[in-house]
Amino acid sequence: MNTNKQKILIVDDEIKLCKLLEINLKDRYEIIISTNGKEALNIIKSFEIDLVLTDLRLPGINGISLLEEIKAINPNIPIIIMTAYGTIESAVEAMKKGAYDYLLKPIKIKEVELIIERGLTYHNLIKENIRLKKELDKHYGFEQIITANPEMERIIRLCAQISQTNEPVLIEGESGTGKELIARGIHKNSPRANGPFVAINCAAIPKELLESELFGHERGAFTGAIYTKKGKFEIAENGTLLLDEIAEMPLNLQSKILRAIEQYEITRIGGVNPINLNIRLICTSNRNLKEEVEKGNFRMDLYYRLNVLNIKIPPLRERLEDIPLLVNHFIEKYKSLTRYANINVSPEILSVFSLYHWPGNVRELENCIKRMLILSPDGNLTIRDIPSEILSAVEEQVKFPFSKEELNKAKKIARQRAASEVERKFAISLLSKHKGNISRAAREIGMNRRQFQALLKRNKIFPEDYKN
Numbered sequence: 001m002n003t004n005k006q007k008i009l010i011v012d013d014e015i016k017l018c019k020l021l022e023i024n025l026k027d028r029y030e031i032i033i034s035t036n037g038k039e040a041l042n043i044i045k046s047f048e049i050d051l052v053l054t055d056l057r058l059p060g061i062n063g064i065s066l067l068e069e070i071k072a073i074n075p076n077i078p079i080i081i082m083t084a085y086g087t088i089e090s091a092v093e094a095m096k097k098g099a100y101d102y103l104l105k106p107i108k109i110k111e112v113e114l115i116i117e118r119g120l121t122y123h124n125l126i127k128e129n130i131r132l133k134k135e136l137d138k139h140y141g142f143e144q145i146i147t148a149n150p151e152m153e154r155i156i157r158l159c160a161q162i163s164q165t166n167e168p169v170l171i172e173g174e175s176g177t178g179k180e181l182i183a184r185g186i187h188k189n190s191p192r193a194n195g196p197f198v199a200i201n202c203a204a205i206p207k208e209l210l211e212s213e214l215f216g217h218e219r220g221a222f223t224g225a226i227y228t229k230k231g232k233f234e235i236a237e238n239g240t241l242l243l244d245e246i247a248e249m250p251l252n253l254q255s256k257i258l259r260a261i262e263q264y265e266i267t268r269i270g271g272v273n274p275i276n277l278n279i280r281l282i283c284t285s286n287r288n289l290k291e292e293v294e295k296g297n298f299r300m301d302l303y304y305r306l307n308v309l310n311i312k313i314p315p316l317r318e319r320l321e322d323i324p325l326l327v328n329h330f331i332e333k334y335k336s337l338t339r340y341a342n343i344n345v346s347p348e349i350l351s352v353f354s355l356y357h358w359p360g361n362v363r364e365l366e367n368c369i370k371r372m373l374i375l376s377p378d379g380n381l382t383i384r385d386i387p388s389e390i391l392s393a394v395e396e397q398v399k400f401p402f403s404k405e406e407l408n409k410a411k412k413i414a415r416q417r418a419a420s421e422v423e424r425k426f427a428i429s430l431l432s433k434h435k436g437n438i439s440r441a442a443r444e445i446g447m448n449r450r451q452f453q454a455l456l457k458r459n460k461i462f463p464e465d466y467k468n
């Protein structure tokens with residue numbers, strides 16, 4: 001038995017059809033045949049089956065019951081129903097009960113192959129997602145963060161360590177890259193997990209109100225201050241305070257914040273007695289804060305105080321391997337918005353997504369999937385369901401309409417990107433292994449130092465990031 005091949009179970013009492021399918025598929029998959037439902041269920045219990053191809057009319061068991069029993073054993077196996085014209089209603093019922101797809105008899109081999117490929121891709125994604133979730137759960141509890149990107153995985157490991165300390169953290173990354181998700185993960189993993197997590201968006205609050213929002217005020221401190229109010233610093237006592245978009249903080253407040261985190265105490269507006277603080281401060285910025293310092297918009301001393309622990313989240317377009325996982329994750333999250341138990345994603349969607357530049361990053365992808373699900377007429381997501389602004393942006397890049405040639409071209413670009421991503425990952429893992437030592441890393445793969453340096457430069461990798 002070749003265990004590298006994925007296992008397909010074919011259930012049909014028509015042995016001739018089973019054999020025909022086996023002959024055509026056995027080179028690519030491991031085929032197991034069963035001619036009755038009872039036996040099929042036993043096989044599913046004893047082997048790790050990746051996909052089931054089954055007739056609806058079987059001796060001993062009704063096809064729909066078989067489907068339900070398989071789902072009860074393993075809800076994630078894609079089940080493809082084979083049906084004759086006369087039983088099309090049962091196929092529809094089977095789809096409602098969670099069959100992955102159906103094929104009409106007489107079976108056409110090309111069609112079977114396509115549907116199997118699609119079903120397996122889907123199944124692999126789900127398996128990978130479950131595996132990643134388990135792994136993250138086990139090690140770090142950052143289970144909300146879906147990723148397969150080495151740099152993101154490095155960040156999550158780093159955050160698990162950071163959680164145990166009390167130093168300020170600065171998280172930089174474009175809008176929607178998951179900065180808040182990371183901040184919440186740090187809090188949840190920290191000894192402060194049972195304390196409050198308080199977030200305030202510095203860009204969303206009018207400048208004249210921000211000071212009292214942050215530091216609170218005493219009764220009568222200014223016109224309108226009719227009662228004493230606690231600020232976010234105090235509300236976050238024993239927990240974590242997230243200052244979102246810290247770059248938007250006016251300069252006069254920046255010095256107050258610096259004082260607050262240097263002395264771990266604040267004074268309310270109009271107050272005289274300092275209040276001691278026990279908080280962990282996390283700041284985020286979707287601008288490069290160092291550049292803001294250079295432009296004179298941000299205090300250098302505060303920057304250095306905040307930058308003790310720095311995390312830079314890569315934009316989504318630089319971690320293409322996350323796209324299929326996230327698509328799958330958001331489909332599961334928003335599936336209930338549709339009437340369909342089964343959502344199919346055509347592979348071309350992933351090609352288009354991998355070409356798009358995602359200025360709004362993961363949040364934009366999340367909203368896109370949600371919208372596609374709500375508007376989908378049948379639960380089958382294809383290129384036509386992609387929001388037009390995304391399509392036209394990609395169109396700019398690869399000159400739509402999506403003729404076969406154009407599609408191939410798009411795929412080629414996607415493959416090139418994937419290849420360069422592999423190169424990047426490879427270089428990063430080498431550097432991590434050799435703790436940022438270029439010569440040793442280069443030697444391991446038989447490159448000279450200059451070549452390896454060029455490779456790093458091409459991929460925007462900085463060896464000093466891997467020194468520790």
Ligand SMILES: Nc1ncnc2c1ncn2[C@@H]1O[C@H](COP(=O)(O)OP(=O)(O)OP(=O)(O)O)[C@@H](O)[C@H]1O
Nearest residue numbers: 144145146174175176177178179180181286362363
């Ligand atoms: N790796 C991920 N896995 C799952 N969901 C994610 C991931 N990254 C981001 N998200 C989701 O995307 C949305 C945006 O994430 P988040 O609010 O953390 O981003 P942000 O960087 O703080 O954005 P902004 O700069 O706009 O404040 C959220 O719904 C979040 O749950």
Ligand SMILES: [Mg+2]
Nearest residue numbers: 179180244284
């Ligand atoms: Mg945010």
